[in-house]
Amino acid sequence: MKTKTRTAALRTLSLGLGVALLATACSSGGTGEAEETSGDTGDSTTITWWHNSNTAPGKDYYEKVAADFSEANPGVQIEVSAMQHDDMVTKLDAAFQSGDAPDIYMERGGGEMQAHVEAGLTKDLSDVAADTISTLGSSVAGWQIDGQTYGLPFSMGVVGFWYNKALFEQAGVTEAPATWDEFYTVIDKLKAAGIEPISVGVGEKWPAAHYWYYFVLRECSQKVLQDGVSTLDFSDPCFAKAGENLEKLVAAEPFNAGFLSTPAQKGPTSASALLATGKVAMELAGHWEPGVMQGLTEDKQGLGEDTGWFPFPAVTGGKGDPAAVLGGGDAWAVSEGAPDVAVDFVKYLLSDEVQQGFAEQDMGLPTNPAAVEFVKDPALAALLEVRDSSPFVQLYFDTAFGTSVGGAMNDAIALVFASSGSAQDIVDATQSAADAEK
């Protein structure tokens, strides 16, 4: 009786299992095979392009660029998807996981790109786009692995302090600080005038992390830095020293109330909005800040005339070049399985003509030297000068090291802001996450 019952139950169960397995086998087979959505079909080719310029004028401009290319290359269709940045990043991750990546996509370089290259997802452009690479010069360095180039940067920006000129004046600060001693004087003056000196969005961690990155850039020599990025060895004392600088800054309490939960750019209480609406005097941020502030004010002007910018001050005794800048950029990369014409299109995107239009629309800081003079916005033009005169641009460390190490590092830095972590903790957390990668 008992055994009979059990057999029956088992039979029922195995039948169900069989059907289920069949169903899953079918579905997983389906996704596995769908490696390439596009390819040569006779004389008509469609290439897919994902970008993040999803508002005018950038969106319209890119549509025109795609149409122009199709016209010059009969039979080539370009399927453009303009997405909001975060959505694009999320969708890209999913697309890579399912093996269904777009032919042309945005690559930020560093460890992120390295992971894609190691997984065989990204095309080597070294030979097929050699001309463009030589035009772009040193700015492609961030998209090279072992001398091979996997992405063509179209916009490169730098990070520095954006400040409110009117509030500085109100506090009696006449000159932007060039050293950290001067910076602390500025903080004191602003506080004395009843103005919150700095806003920072530790809620999202990366804005806070930029402080540590920059202190590292000022404390460490270029050689130590570049070795560190490639060997993932953080034993040089300059890394810990950077953290001590940060501890000192946090102890001076220059940040907006509630900075530990403040978002970076979203909503009226975000760090960028506090600067844009005159509630704080400055914020450490990249070239995107004027655009972000414009979106956060009702008149769409941001700080307008009061927008000021100065580089991250020098650290006394630091071994880093005070003119070195932290920054990063966006590059176009081509999927391994994309048709050849996708490479042609990417080269076209980096051409003098398209980059000039890109500069004219203030869509970013162009990388093609022929386009530099076309940037209209004075703040962006000034940044371009800083970028181009700087001895070297250090890619944001979290991008450079990849998401895994970068995430652990940013977490540890945020803990220092919360006064529950030490300078050494940042180094240790980064090192152990890096060791787990090796």
Add this chain to the structure above:
Amino acid sequence: MADDTTAPRGATVSPATSTTQAPVVGRATARPTARVAGGRRGPGPAWRKRAEIVFFVAPALLLFLFFVVWPIVKAVQFSLYRWKGFGPLVDFVGLRNYVSVLQNDVFTDALQHNLTIVVFSILIQLPLGLAIALLLNRRLWGQGVLRTIIFVPYVLAEVIAGVVWFQLLQPQYGVIDAVLGVVGLEGPPQGWLGTPDKAMIAVIAVLTWKYLGLAVILFLAGLQGVPEELYEASQLDGASWWQTQRRITIPLLGPTVRTWAFLSMIGSLQLFDMVWILTKGGPANATTTMVTFLVTEGTKRQNFGIASAASVILFVVALTFALLYQRFVMRRDTHDPAPRKKAHR
């Protein structure tokens, strides 16, 4: 007895039904089948019953296998590899991901936070919900409006509620601090969500606000099931309102309360959305939960192996809780409650 872990309810049922000589197939379906067979239609051929069972269970079983069992199997598989989320699964690391999750202070803290939330949810919402339900169960002016007000937060989308509370709890510009200011109190200078040792209090407060409505509605529904006769009898015996509640209402509400506590417990263990919106697990990891940990590891850092290991651990923790609770607390509701059954159902 080993079967107890998979289906504690059926375990004691099946021997009982098997003595009636009725063919028993799946244990879970044993009782209803036996009852129908013995009742209206008389015992039919065994193969037919089996075919029926297969026919009716198959769609649900398929969905269950595909959407529940399969992902669990995949998660276990991923947890044994070092994997970035794309490319082939090649880097087999055995149980190393589990070791690194269990040795990670952030995760063990997260586990503690989950347990704290479980305990406080029950400690705060149970008495509060019970008190409100008892009050609302009396004839009361504006009863409907009050019920609605208490239930609205539960209906509101979690994300919207989270965003609203995030703004309310902001320091300086937030409404909560302004209200506190009126009565001469002061919020923490970093704000409720920005101060590591206050953030959890804020999260629990918002969760209480959000989920109290569910407790109240469930308790009210349970109260409807308390038979009128008992109240009449107690009135005849001259019991006070308080005595009636204590001796009749609350004991008979037991099964409802135990079911609610179970839901609340499992919900607290799997808590994600509200915490993610309010604090993202910060500041300084003060409000991380197991799920925010695994989401951060998986989608933000692309350590899918680690995230999968964490999700398997979460699964085991939740399953253990559920089974222990079934075994020791819910048992009295599901096992042989015959004498009481007629009274309150």
